[in-house]
Amino acid sequence: MSEVETPRIGVFVCHCGHNIAGVVDVDKVAEVAEDMPYVVFSTHEMFMCADSGQELIRQKIKEHNLNRVVVASCSPRMHEPTFRRVVEEADLNRYLFEQVNLREHVSWCHMRQPVEATEKAIDLVRMSVARAAKLEALPIKKVEVTPRTLVVGSGIAGLTAALDIADRGFEVVIVEKDKVLGGAVAKWTHLFPSDQIGEQVIEPLIDRIMRHEKIEVVRDSKVVNFEGYIGNFEVTIQNNPTGAERTYKVGTVIVATGFEPFRPIGYYGYGESPDVVTLAELQEMPRQYELFKPSDGKPVKKIAFIGCVGSREPGTKGHEHCSRHCCSAVAKAASDLRQRCDEVLVLYQDIRTYGRGHEEMHRLARGRNVIYSKFPPDQKPQVTIRKGKVRLNWFDVLSEDHLQFEPDLLVLASAMVPPSDIEETANLFSLTRSADGFFNPEHIKLAPLTTHTAGIMIAGAAQAAKNAHESAIDASGAAAKAVGLMARGKVEIESTVAQVIPELCSTCYTCVSACPYGAISIDKDAKPQAARVTEAKCHGCGTCAGGCPSSAIVMLHSTDDQILAMVEAYLCTPQEVTGGNA
Amino acid sequence: MTQSMDYVETPKKYVSDNALVIGGGVAGMQAALDIANQGYKVYLVEKTPSIGGRMAAIDKTFPTLDCSACILTPKLSEVARHPNIELLTYSEVEKATGHEGNFTIKIRRKARYVHEDKCSGCGECAQVCPVEVPAEFEEKIGFRKAIYLPFPQATPAVYTIDMDTCINCKRCAKTCTRGAIDYEMKDKVVQLNVGAIVVATGYKLFDVSVYPRLGYGRYQNVINAMEYERLINAAGPTHGHLIRISDGKTPKDIGFIQCVGARDVNKGVPYCSRVCCMYGVKNAVMAREHDPEAKVTIYYADIRAFGKGFEEFYEMAKTRFGVNFVKGRVGEVVEDSETKDLIIEVEDINTAQLEEVRHDLLVICPGLQPPDGLETIAKVLKLEQSEDGYLDIEDTFSAPVTTTIPGVFTCGCADGPKDIPDSVTAGSAAAMRATIILSKAGAK
């Protein structure tokens, strides 16, 4: 622990253009901060994160000999890394930086209450200043990155990522739970936007994968255990049929576990007649020129598609997200099949053929006399099945008419949903999921391929519903992230781990059983015995410290003292009677 | 299928481990970073005085309403600071020869009349400059001086003199204490040797005056979406106050018209521009956020909310923000000569009614097109372009970021419209494919 030095805190309040300053009286916040304990400098500035703002911090650190910096701006989840780097450039340890969230937590959610927002802002700054006074410098730790990537899933995303990484010269272990490689695309007969079938796209990739000397393929297997931290993961893979296990050391991971087609049981007669199928099932039908009815084997002359089945249906048993691929997949299949059937009908809500060549495909379908009819979102088509015949009734928006059609085959373009075991995958790799059920990226705009778990990337449909072209691009992108880490050879890791004060430890074993990572054990050789943390295994969650009855565990950068100082600063500072004046 | 470029005599095995990225938008920046992070040297060429591309000018971003500049700025400094990235702004590619692994490139570094190594970006010069001209970055709604920084976070933070409007009064040079200004500066041509190239030249906005019926260019209160982005931006010409250009009043009834210059075969833009629906929804939401009293209507063909979180955002626009969505085609726009309001004729497709509606501000949401100058780049690098002008890719699935020339990659909007996450992802992907080539130069 560092020797005691008197804190000299600098406070920088950010306007974020109008984003913060439009609601919070930033002038006043900076002014009040000046009188807070240990604050020797306080100011406000248009954009703290801009080069000019960063330069200001560095300059003021030097000028006022600051040894703690508080920036009151946006969410630390966004810019903490930026500002930590800035203070480091001014020779201040990154753990002596503290950020206050005045934007997401104040100005944006109290837009019509400037006075209360300003008051809240001042409290939050005061709390962080109190915490800052108690911050301690921590060592910056670097670890080696094992030059091997684990790729989970062998759809087009997994295969592409594996090949890119291997072509770039690093080793890959690719694990697939299925018996065969290739994922969903390998099954599709009507592949948009090209005129190939899925196999033609996937086979060459599998071929190269199997021959590549840097790639090890593990099929019919699943990851059953995953430990470690960026650069140094240890993964145990179990063979499904035999139960045999093998352990690999890897430095980075790409999760490309894809999706499952939604099975719309109870929707539109699905499950009631064999002649109602999903688009996925249509694509998996035997490849022959003529299409036959699953029920009686007669040729299909009339075919109908319904879009958005289980997609864009918030609040029902469906899913709120758009599945992105189906409009285009339907356009492709409908226009292909129109060559072989007499009548092809497509019922839709909106047509989202957004991608390159997709609008053209849609136009081609219409050109081939595929009939498109829009139904209102709040009035879904009705399907009745009588004596084995499928009948469709719907309201056509354009003609404002109730229409009817009796297709030989009804195809439901069903949603892309996360694989049924996604929760297991999420837990293994500590990934969070967004509202659509797929994995959350680190940042939805600028970091779509990395996750909040350092060293773990996501690609393809595992991240969100998307088509194969986009999944392949994701894969190369995620591969670049993995290679970036491995090529550097070493990466920095967080120093915010648990530490035991042996003298206080009562060896009650609370922490040992609390730790989700098995990072604490009781050191039996120590005299007296005491708990001990294996730092490399500790993820810094603090569950041990939260439970320790003897307060023997110190969470670095999140000490009891630091937390309680914030609470005290909020509650025990005499309130100003007037409040804000904005 | 693919061809090699003019063959230059070099030892066969030689592979350069430097890369060239053309275009400093968010896609090009990401590509540069992901190459540089692997330890390779990257030259990032940008034709305007600053990197950042369109994202720097956008106000908020869908679907999270993050402020665009806030999330972009750290990327700008990351690029500027990266030891492996050399920024060549205000520069253009003139000539290229060679092949995968070994290209020779000539770059014209246009004279900015300010020495990059001397300018500290203090802006004293611009304060004394007497010339004011419409600012490109502000979509010409705001003004800049003849010596200018395109936007506050411009990277590098170096001023540039626009010699076309400079009156040569020399006041700026007298003010600059660092002697950074040099009226005699000449264009320079530099030659680079690189192993791989990434083209990330982005897009331009479709010119909506091509549709005279919409009144853009004739009526002051008909604006395009980019102009709107600047009008609601706190750092923009009105400090974030949304006003009507005609009288400076706050609009109370705003109409957004989608799909203008997209999905229209007759105007040579048969494709969907992919981002307009969502930026339209976003801007409508922002209008309600700026003024909860304002009425906001979107006229659309289909709302293509297809990306992660988009449908949820669209739903939120309808339910929580109360944006009014009308599926309809807008016909003739007429201006009320007195109030400067706009009267539009709409055919509501859901009700099949032809209606006349009055708005006090109309925002046209144009589609995207290949940027000016892409043809030149394509010619120089011998890349194929599709009919609509975007770069062709080698294969949709196996080589989605490779152009028809090996060793030359593409990302962002250069090969078709994309939103920010898709552009960034493609940037990383192009970097990956480029570094596979660079890695053959030897152990790294």
Place this chain on the structure above:
Amino acid sequence: MMTEAKATIVTENDWEPRIVAYCCNWCSYAGADLAGTSRIQYPPNARILRVNCTGRIKPEFILAALDMGADGVLVSGCHPGDCHYTSGNLKARARWALMEQVIEQAGVNPKRVRLQWASASEAQIFADGVRALVEQVKELGPIVREWK
């Protein structure tokens, strides 16, 4: 040790509850961020403290906040099963029941504390949670010490 609330100089009328909100970094803090970016408006009474995981929250943190005069305490984390550290929130939940008893024995209405799960995408749930606690605490009035 327990004394009169230090800041109850305000009159009944303009009394506004003071809420300490402990949020885990991965789900609830992110959910609160999303509430901001989505411009969801909620009462400005809560001050959010970021901790890595709800498992970090010692019962003492909650008791100390009440002792120092907080009118309510919110603890918000990932849904059970979704904890970034796999199971920290399960420990937090297990400790919670005990903590409520302690609070009650100390004479504080356990309605002043609230444990909720809100994921990174559940901005509305987060905001609703803050609102619910603020309203509940408003009904109870300012915290009064009844124990010595």
